[in-house]
Amino acid sequence: MSASAMHADEWPIDVALVRRLLAAQFPRWAELPIERFASSGTVNALFRLGGDLAVRLPRIAGGAEGVELEHRWLPWLAPALPVPIPAVLGKGVPGDGFPWPWTVHRWLDGENPREGQVARPARLAADLAEFIVALRRIEPADGPPAYRGGPLGEVDEETRTAIGLLEGTIDTGAATAAWQEALAAPGWDGPPVWVHSDLMPGNLLVADGRLSAVIDFGTAGVGDPACDLIPAWNLLPASVREDFRTVLGVDDATWVRGRGWALSMALIQLPYYCETNPAMAANARHVIQEVLSETSSMASTSGAPLAVETGGGSP
Numbered sequence: 685m686s687a688s689a690m691h692a693d694e695w696p697i698d699v700a701l702v703r704r705l706l707a708a709q710f711p712r713w714a715e716l717p718i719e720r721f722a723s724s725g726t727v728n729a730l731f732r733l734g735g736d737l738a739v740r741l742p743r744i745a746g747g748a749e750g751v752e753l754e755h756r757w758l759p760w761l762a763p764a765l766p767v768p769i770p771a772v773l774g775k776g777v778p779g780d781g782f783p784w785p786w787t788v789h790r791w792l793d794g795e796n797p798r799e800g801q802v803a804r805p806a807r808l809a810a811d812l813a814e815f816i817v818a819l820r821r822i823e824p825a826d827g828p829p830a831y832r833g834g835p836l837g838e839v840d841e842e843t844r845t846a847i848g849l850l851e852g853t854i855d856t857g858a859a860t861a862a863w864q865e866a867l868a869a870p871g872w873d874g875p876p877v878w879v880h881s882d883l884m885p886g887n888l889l890v891a892d893g894r895l896s897a898v899i900d901f902g903t904a905g906v907g908d909p910a911c912d913l914i915p916a917w918n919l920l921p922a923s924v925r926e927d928f929r930t931v932l933g934v935d936d937a938t939w940v941r942g943r944g945w946a947l948s949m950a951l952i953q954l955p956y957y958c959e960t961n962p963a964m965a966a967n968a969r970h971v972i973q974e975v976l977s978e979t980s981s982m983a984s985t986s987g988a989p990l991a992v993e994t995g996g997g998s999p
Contacts, residue, residue: 750902833907866944
């Protein structure tokens, strides 16, 4: 994907800016080779620094909050997780015309998985479930509210607006029905748990078909665990979806809310990124197809809208 802007308010970021920031704030790294790293990420620009480091700068003002969150919480989370997550080696401050904090991380090897091209789906499903379970078990402490840790109703207006924009592109009637079903699911009534809340393929790294790292914790926090079920539709094939759910011990209501989060994210992303981020748009189309296929299949089997259990259940 090109380095062109995806947002109207995006800050221009290039190698020269990164070099100036490093020279002023981290001169020990200023002479290392710098190369922009092609990524489907929408909030941060990523540069490889030498062989072992990465520089990450927010593209938009909203990304600055994620820098502060990661600096505070990644060291707390990392020891309890089964795969590596970013380690912040340096926290930069605004300067040289750049208005927000930024970070130098240790480079994590691996490739982003792609929907429809998962080499070892059962193994990856198990690895993802292990990561999610480990994250949920971390003491919530005074963790911040997760970006998607609240009720689905918080994104109802934005989701319905997106459905309207997609008229003629998708089956908007089926999408509306699936979204309404998710909204009708009982809310989470258990204790808040740690969630990543953005487990998109672009935030996962794999090696030899195994999960090798999870990145971008800018939206992490505590809340409803449903939002971390989204890989069931944005990455994992239907053949392993039930295994993923079983390992996580997810009740019907949480599963439907998780599917609602996956659908909402995809519906909002598709019209926004259809021209500027082909990878994100392709994944959004995939998610919409997977969710609508699943809900249609369940409705035809039961002859009625999917019923859900009451109560939040155990994470």
